[in-house]
Amino acid sequence: MKALITTSSVLVCVAVLLISYLDFSPPDTFGSGMTSERYLFPIIVAGKRGYIDAKGETVIAPSFDDTWKFAHGAMQDPRFDGGKFCEGLATVRVSGKFGYINGSGSIIIPAQFDVARCLSSGLAAVMVDNEWGYIDRTGKKIIPLNLLEASDFDEDVASVRQANGSYGIANKTGIIKTVVDAELVGYFQGGFAPLRLEEKSGFIGVTGSVAVPLVYEQVKHFSEGLAPVKVKTNWGFLNTKGEMQIAAQYLDAWEFSEGFALVQKGESFFFIDRSGSVVASPSKGFKEAQHFSEGLAGVRSGDKWGYINSKGSFVIPPQFDVVSSFNNGLAGVGVDQAKWPGKFGYINKIGRYVWGPTAPIKSPNRD
DSSP states (O other), X not given: OOOOBOSOOOXXXXXXXXXXXXXXXXXXXXXXXXXXXXXXXXXEETTEEEEEOTTSOEEEEEEEEOOOEEETTEEEOOSSOTTOEETTEEEEEETTEEEEEOTTSOEEEEEEESEEEEEETTEEEEEETTEEEEEXXXXXXXXXXXXXXXXXXXXXXXXXXXXXXXXXXXXXXXXXXXXXXXXXXXXXXXXXXXXXXXXXXXEEETTXXXXXXXXXXXXXXXXXTEEEEEETTEEEEEEXXXXXXXXXXXXXXXXXXXXXXXXXXXXXXXXXXXXXXXXXXXXXXXXXXXXXBTTBEEEEETTEEEEEOTTSOEEEEEEESEEOXXXXXXXXXXXXXXXXXXXXXXXXXXXXXXXXXXXXXSSOOBO
């Protein structure tokens, strides 16, 4: 279960962190990245970040600081959202601090935060000196920076951890309702947030009341009305009424997207529909796969990744070392990963590059 945003560093492999700069969450999650009727995509050139449009044309020249830190061949930086545009603004780093720019590249909120997150429902979680709070799109502090943890807003509520260590639910006016008897509260999605107490998990609703009893070993998040839950050793899917809709039978399971969910059986991965039937998958499954986005899903065949459609047919043959989900018509992909750090670019839905591939960095400093 994903916890709230904290300052803990998380080591990840080079390819995954690099491709995160070319990966985007769906618009209905992070809000509009449209600027003058164009969605902007972040790029990294020689360690500097800029933005292109869907045609691959540079809109904001690469000029903002990159934030990667290197340690024993891996990179770490959980401090911001990879420069994604969220509700018209994107996080940038200037002289070691984070602020926000608009779609023209103008700084709207000066760089002043140690950590800055995407706007969500008009507010963004920010941190200074290990204390979290929320600002609006003008930079005005809406909820004071006195929280231990903070999450993105969803349906006008966000789960937070208060200075006394207790978890609570904040509304957009800054009123926080304490959630009693909670060891961990996850972020809200679809009107529910995971809740954990005494090694059992369930869900709370936006009022803070328990919506699904704490009887599961683990839970993930609701999406399209269903949530993966773990019953003893297997995963299944729960509906918003607390009823098991798809029996627990999988080694692992992930949230639904565009009517499909990814599940794991043994060492193989399959897609299922809301009835639990296997769809868009070969009989032996895939070695690895990602969720569907804009009608396509990244899957691995052999040592390479490509993209399939909802019928399970390859529309972009396997040829990439790493891939990300499509968003606003483009997907970030990586090649030549054997030659660190590899090359990265954007492709369209017929597999043609609109930008790159190019190396995002030249001579990184390693600790």
